Amino acid sequence: DQQVKQNSPSLSVQEGRISILNCDYTNSMFDYFLWYKKYPAEGPTFLISISSIKDKNEDGRFTVFLNKSAKHLSLHIVPSQPGDSAVYFCAARTGANNLFFGTGTRLTVIP
Amino acid sequence: DVKVTQSSRYLVKRTGEKVFLECVQDMDHENMFWYRQDPGLGLRLIYFSYDVKMKEKGDIPEGYSVSREKKERFSLILESASTNQTSMYLCASSLTGLEYNEQFFGPGTRLTVL
Numbered sequence: 001d002q003q004v005k006q007n008s009p010s011l012s013v014q015e016g017r018i019s020i021l022n023c024d025y026t027n028s029m030f031d032y033f034l035w036y037k038k039y040p041a042e043g044p045t046f047l048i049s050i051s052s053i054k055d056k057n058e059d060g061r062f063t064v065f066l067n068k069s070a071k072h073l074s075l076h077i078v079p080s081q082p083g084d085s086a087v088y089f090c091a092a093r094t095g096a097n098n099l100f101f102g103t104g105t106r107l108t109v110i111p
Numbered sequence: 112d113v114k115v116t117q118s119s120r121y122l123v124k125r126t127g128e129k130v131f132l133e134c135v136q137d138m139d140h141e142n143m144f145w146y147r148q149d150p151g152l153g154l155r156l157i158y159f160s161y162d163v164k165m166k167e168k169g170d171i172p173e174g175y176s177v178s179r180e181k182k183e184r185f186s187l188i189l190e191s192a193s194t195n196q197t198s199m200y201l202c203a204s205s206l207t208g209l210e211y212n213e214q215f216f217g218p219g220t221r222l223t224v225l
Contacts, residue, residue, distance in 0.1 A: 010153070010203060034213065043115070043201055043216030044154070061142045069154060096208060098169075099214055103153035 003027045007101035014028050014110050019077040021105050023090030026071065030092040035064060035075050038087045047088070048075070063066065080109045114138070115217035117202050123223045130189040132220050134202030141207040143185035144214060145169075145177065147198040154201065160185055161207065192224045 005024045013019045023033075032053045036044035050057040050064045050073070057064050063076045077084055090102040118133035136143065144159040146169075152165075156169030158177040168176045168178050173197060189196055199221050203214040 006153075023224075036216075041219070041221075043203075043218050045216070046213045049213070075224040097205060098144075098159065099155065101146075103151060 004102040010106045019080045021075040032093040036089040117217040134189040136204040140204035144203040
């Protein structure tokens with residue numbers, strides 16, 4: 001059973017606007033959440049993370065929000081740029097070394 | 112910078128062949144992982160290893176085995192390749208400890224089984 005879900009397989013946004021990627025999870029034991037970005041023919045690269053004791057983490061144009069009561073997190077990209085076009089994976093950790101990944105959302109930023 | 116390398120970017124094999132996928136990391140990480148990525152299914156964990164000669168099954172270990180004889184190297188073995196094992200295979204590594212959360216990925220091997 002998928003413990004981390006990304007219900008939107010794709011998202012298209014105009015350059016300069018905000019991109020919001022969503023992720024839901026079912027396991028209340030997850031203590032850390034990460035976002036990875038993946039370009040075609042490359043491995044995923046780490047983007048930003050958040051601990052379960054926080055509700056927001058910001059790094060430049062990227063902000064991750066965590067709503068523990070709703071078991072929901074989101075990644076905001078402002079402003080979106082064409083180079084942000086990629087597949088974004090949400091991942092969660094239970095305190096062990098394993099990560100549980102979502103199915104990914106393909107973001108297309110239109111120039 | 113952490114570097115994770117995989118032996119092949121593209122591989123084409125025939126049904127029934129034994130296939131070896133090699134992964135090497137250069138940052139002395141304890142943990143190493145093998146995933147496969149398929150459209151609509153995300154990254155699914157096949158096997159992982161937290162130490163030399165140690166291995167644990169992930170979510171989809173059937174049809175695969177692994178070997179970790181040295182800390183820096185983690186091999187994925189398809190004993191008898193089948194067409195449903197056509198996929199992108201990704202290797203990753205990480206440090207052990209709650210303060211270490213990030214897994215570092217290799218570029219992937221796209222395997223096609225005919």
